Amino acid sequence: QVQLKESGPGLVQPSQTLSLTCTVSGFSLTDYSVHWVRQPPGKGLEWMGGIWGNGNTNYNSALKSRLSICRDTSKSLVFLKMNSLQTEDTAIYYCTRDSNYGYTYDYWGQGVMVTVSS
């Protein structure tokens, strides 16, 4: 069955770089795109960016200068790196699978809580 699972540090210091990994199973990264969505505590959802089946990427312009998404298709892994973290980047970070309908997320990981604090 389709599964996604995020992993990474729970605590990052301000100005440092966040590195997260999404491990997927039950589908191929060359057939579906995987996106990252974040949710600050008690708040709404923000799309961060995604990597398509052909390897192309698209980023939210608000984060584009700080964000990078890449993948290892042989290991079914998708990576997120975001630099210059600030306290407002504290959030639950989800990786999601984009269905064939385009920017419509039919499977989500459990999420990983990232706190930016010294």
Next chain:
Amino acid sequence: DIQMTQSPASLSASLGETVTIECLASEDIYSNLAWYQQKPGKSPQLLIYYANSLNDGVPSRFSGSGSGTQYSLKINSLQSEDVSIYFCQQNYDSPPTFGGGTKLELK
């Protein structure tokens, strides 16, 4: 970016009641709208796509409608397991954007 405005922000209803949540887009999104349900402490789950198509496994008491800039999610015969936050999301244009959410509680 397309702005999505949900109303109400919170809603209290009784078991068995019918509830409706509204979502307004800042421009025409041509029915490219999804609804998600987020139960407490859980990830969002896709309920409806293309404004009115039910995702696999979603109970038929959920339905979506709308066109242009105005959309709604209807829940018939409210059940206790429907207590959640509901989000709309446009997938017409990048970046995809979400509404602020509607918190549904039991009265």
